[in-house]
Structures are given as structure tokens and as C-alpha cells.
Amino acid sequence: MKRIALLGMPNTGKSTLFNRMTGGAARVGNWPGITVELLSGKILLGGDMVEIIDLPGIYDLHGFSDDEQVVRHFLHDNVPDLALVILNTTQIERQMSLLLQLKQLNMNIVVILNMADEAKKFGIGVDAEKMSELLEMPIFLLSAKYGGGYPEALQAVTKALRYPTPGMAEQLRSQLEQDEHIETEMARVLKHTVQVPARLSDSLTEKLDSLILHPWLGLPIFFAVMYLLFQGIFIFGQPIQGGIAAAFTWLRETALVPLLASLPQALQGLLLDGIYNGLATVAAFVPIIVLFFLFMAIVEDSGYLSRAAFLMDALMARLGLDGRGFVMLLMGFGCNVPALMGTRVMRSRAMRLLTMLVIPLSLCSARLQVFIFFSAALFSPKAAPIVLFSLYLFSFATAIITALIFKNRFKNTEPFVLELPPYRFPTLRQMALRGWLEVRHFLRRATKFIVAGVVMVWLLTHLPPSAAPASADTLSGMIGGALQPFFAPLGINEQLTIALIFGFIAKEIVIGALAVIYSLSGDALGNAIGQQLDWVQAYSFMLFTLLYTPCLATVATLQSESKQLKFTALSLGWSLGLAWLISFAFYQGARALGY
Amino acid sequence: MSATTLAALHPGDIATIVSIHAEEALHLRLLALGFRSGKQIELIRKASFSGPLQVRVGTTDVMLRRVEAAKIEVQKP
Incomplete structure (x- = not known):
């Protein structure tokens, strides 16, 4: 299958164009030579299936940032049949440097001058035909957001794909020396093809910014x-x-x-x-x-x-x-x-x-539910809001x-230099x-992990079958008992320890778990807990709940986003350790002070 | 005509970039954002609590921290 790589600086509307081309039917995938996942989509172009890959936005082909290295490695290990280079027309006078760097790699290139609508508004004039002639590659003005100019560009892409890919320079870094040549070339092309007004007239952005x-x-x-x-x-x-x-x-x-x-x-x-x-x-x-x-x-x-x-x-x-x-x-x-x-x-x-x-x-908000229940059960209506605030x-x-x-x-x-783009209305x-893609990503990555975790906690709290669910005779009760030496110094008893094991799934079910453990619910549960615990124990339990592992979904997301088991383990270990230390310091401190 | 750095400008000042004394990574990034010697640069505003600066080079608005701005030598007309 032929491969098209989308390339461009950040803020050029690259992803918008990618979404327009693939209709949102993109998938996340791994590529040889690079560690991050890239979005790609398959579309039918001129009778053939073609794969389009959305590369991260980069400023410079020779830069040192994570994204710039990813793109370099990608181009080196997966030479695309066509590079679709997207430039922001309003910033053409500086973005052309990236295009000229890419041109040196001898790739098949089609150029899209995006945000043509915005450039027109600013009074920036571009002679695309002349530029095409000077640079010897097809160049199109387009608005990826609204779709103007899209069919013509797609046609050119289809046509360009028919030609074989020229060779690509083996060592990208060795090209660095030629950058000086780029400067003069850029000046030459811009002089003949682009008119930029002396002062930009985006008064709306300026007014909004001043507020x-x-x-x-x-x-x-x-x-x-x-x-x-x-x-x-x-x-x-x-x-x-x-x-x-x-x-x-x-x-x-x-x-x-x-x-x-x-x-x-x-x-x-x-x-x-x-x-x-x-x-x-x-x-x-x-x-x-x-x-x-x-x-x-x-x-x-x-x-x-x-x-x-x-x-x-x-x-x-x-x-x-x-x-x-x-x-x-x-x-x-x-x-x-x-x-x-x-x-x-x-x-x-x-x-x-x-x-x-x-x-x-x-x-x-899930942890908040636990805290509202406990502060209502253990503290006066006057003190409860202060407890929550603390x-x-x-x-x-x-x-x-x-x-x-x-x-x-x-x-x-990485250097912290950020662009402040003009204000735009998203469509x-x-x-x-965006909402749809992110949910699909979450469902694909996290479902198995979360279901497995819920099943595991169910088994822990229901085995052996002879024991009453979540009682001291179940596996969870035994674990709770075994962990008592760790939790007793925090003032957290065995029943609450079992609830914490449930809380590992989600904080929403902690109160439900306590209801099962105590065989009581609602106000009766609150009263029973209120009688069994004093406020120091309850606050210590809340501190622990606040800081230890948030929930399975968070753990699953930490892992799917970092793709690093070591990092996920660090996050889990750190929050557990911190929870223990702070609860311990609070509980022992309060007891030492005589509370 | 007086030489100074970008960090020392006041909001509304327009100056000309003389040279950039930054490490390679920052230098490349600034070049790609349109910072070149001889180019005009305008300081739009400074964030409170010694926060970053907003500057305009050509058609691009950029924010950068004061430490980094101090590495850019400019000349006020």
C-alpha cells in the first residue's frame, strides 16, 4: 500500500486536514524506529487504498525536540511515497524554511498552503502558480477547516502518487550544512510570490488579548x-x-x-x-x-x-x-x-x-462522594465544610x-517558546x-484492564465461596488482616481496609462496599461508622483515600498514555507511600496531642 | 540607537534583532519561529509576577520566558 505522510509546523491545521481526509476513521499505530504512536487512516484514492500518516508538528527538520526526532526517525525508517507538506499561509514567510529542508530530501512532495481564508482576511497575497514554478512542485491554496480548494489538492495528490519515490538522502543530519543555502532560496521565492502587509490587521485578536x-x-x-x-x-x-x-x-x-x-x-x-x-x-x-x-x-x-x-x-x-x-x-x-x-x-x-x-x-468528584459521606457521619454540620476544604x-x-x-x-x-495563535472558532x-476519537481511544486501551481489575476484586471479596461476601473470612479479609500492622498505626481498622481494597477499583464504590461489609446502608451505616470511629480515625481514613491509587481507570490511563510500566509503578508507589506517610503523621500527631 | 536585550524592553517597544546567544536547541526553534538578525520585533506585553513575554515577529505572536528573552540582543531605534 502506498503511504502519504502529513508534515508541517505546529498550528498549521495539519490534524484538521488529516481528519477531513480520513473522515475521522483513524487508528493509532506503532511504527518501526519510533517510540510514540501515530494516527493513521486508510482512504481510497484514484482506485487504490492509500495510508495517510499524521506526523507530529515540527518546526525544524534538524531540531532536537522529541517530536522532531520522531519525525526524523520516521522518515528514515519508513520512507513515504509522498510527503504532503502543510504550511500556514499567514506565516508563509517563515514556514517555507521547513519546506525547503524537506525538498532537499528528494521526496515526492505536494504542498498545501492552508488557512487560505485567514490569509485573505489579513491581506496576505500568495501567487501559488508562480511559487509552484519556482520550487518545481505542486502547490495549492486550501482551507482545511471549510474545505475550499480541497478537491483540486486531492487530485494532485493522486497524480503525484503515480510516480515512484525518488531516493532519499541516507544521512539527514549531514544536510544541516546546507541551511545557509535555504535562507537565500527562501528570500528569492518569497520575494516573487508573497505580499505581506506591513502591519497585520487582526484587530479582533488584539482586542481580545488586551482583555x-x-x-x-x-x-x-x-x-x-x-x-x-x-x-x-x-x-x-x-x-x-x-x-x-x-x-x-x-x-x-x-x-x-x-x-x-x-x-x-x-x-x-x-x-x-x-x-x-x-x-x-x-x-x-x-x-x-x-x-x-x-x-x-x-x-x-x-x-x-x-x-x-x-x-x-x-x-x-x-x-x-x-x-x-x-x-x-x-x-x-x-x-x-x-x-x-x-x-x-x-x-x-x-x-x-x-x-x-x-x-x-x-x-x-468520586473521592468527594466518600468525603461528603464521612464528614456528614463524623462531623457537625458546621465543621463538615471546613473538613472538606482542608x-x-x-x-x-x-x-x-x-x-x-x-x-x-x-x-x-525543550525550549519553552510557544506560539500564541490568533483566536479562531472551532467548527x-x-x-x-475530537470527543469521539478520545472516547474510542479510552475504550480500546482501558476496557480490558478495568474489567480484569473489577473481576479480581470480586474474586478477592467472594472467595472462598463458603465465606460471607467481603467478610473477614474472604481473601480480602485475610489480606486486610495481614495488612493490619501497616494500617493500625493510621487508625484504619480491618473493615475500612477491605473498603480501601474496593476503592482501588473506583472511589464511587467505597460507600457501597462499606454497606456490604457492615450489612447496613444509608443513615444506619453512617451511624454505625460514627459510633465505631472517632474523628481522628475518620480523617486519617479520608487522607489515605485522597492520596492512594485514585482508581483502576486512572491506572489504566497512566499506563496507556505513558506506555511505561516503570512510570505507572512509580506513580502508584509514590501515591501509596505518600498516603501512608501523611495519614501516619496526622494520626500519630493528633493522638500525641491528646485528641 | 542603543543596544539592549529583549528582556529589557517595555511593552509597545519596537526593536531590531541584533543577535541570538542561545544554545542550539533554542536557537533552532527561534529561527523557525522567524527570529533572525535584522528582523523587527515588538514587545506586546509582559505577564505579571515576572511571567513570560509576548512578542511579535513578522506575522507570528510568540510567548517566551524572561531568561530566554535575555539571550536575544536587540537594538532600539
């Missing part, structure tokens, strides 16, 4: 935007999540339970409470992930995310992170899973890993401490496609 990046108003506006985003995701997301949960219960009660009634009790439990519940757990994340990426597409494609980076950089630079990391950290307070997936906007791997290490410490403070503090401790281990070596199509 959004205002020295005093910028930060309050940023926090207001974040708050709206956060509320938006959960106000829309929670009813849908509830609906999905109800649908799963309905299907279970009306169809699956009668259907499986003839099976032995233990097998029924495994199928329904193990596998089926595992699938329901996975499904519960779907609406949150779709909504998160719908909103993220707006924030990112509109250009606001780079502005957020500008506003928050002063603080985040000290933590070894950048402003985009802060946005993801904040979103983690809703749900860690999409926040971890969202770190993909950070192109430096070291900085991305550091951000991913910090996000699981954000107090997500837990948020702990969440922030541990995130900052973690970043400070690990920032030298995950040192960002509905772009937003929907």
Missing part, C-alpha cells in the same frame, strides 16, 4: 473560564452518567438476572458483579470523556490554552511545569482520567510525565510537593470528532 491577558483581569477571567468549564462538564455529565448507570441496572434486572438464574450462584456473581459491573464502570467514564474533550477542543482550538499558559507560567515554571499543565491539573479535580489524556498537548515528554504524576493527587488544601499541597520533588527527575529540556465537526 484576556490583562495584567490584573487576566487571572480572574482565567479562573472564571475554568470554573465554567468545570461546572459545564459536570452539570451536563452527571445526569448522563446517572442515565447510563440506570440503563445498565435496568438491563441487568430485566434481562441478565432472569437469563442467568439457572446458573450456579458463584458463576452468576462472577458474571454480573464481576464482568458486567466492570463494563458498567468503563461506561460511566464515557460521557465525562466526551464532554471533557468537546470543551477542551474549544479551549485548545480557539487559542485560549496558549493564553492560559501565558497567564499561569510565572507560577508553574517554578514547579517545572507549564500553564497548560495547570489547566489539566484543575480539570483533574473533576475526573483524573480525561485530564491525564489531555496532557498530550504538552509536546515535551518529560514535562508531560511530570504533569501526569501530579494529576492523580487532584481530589476528583482536604482540597491537602490535595493542592501534595500536588505542589510532588512537582517540586520530581521536577529534576523529569527535567524539561462543531472538529469538536465532535
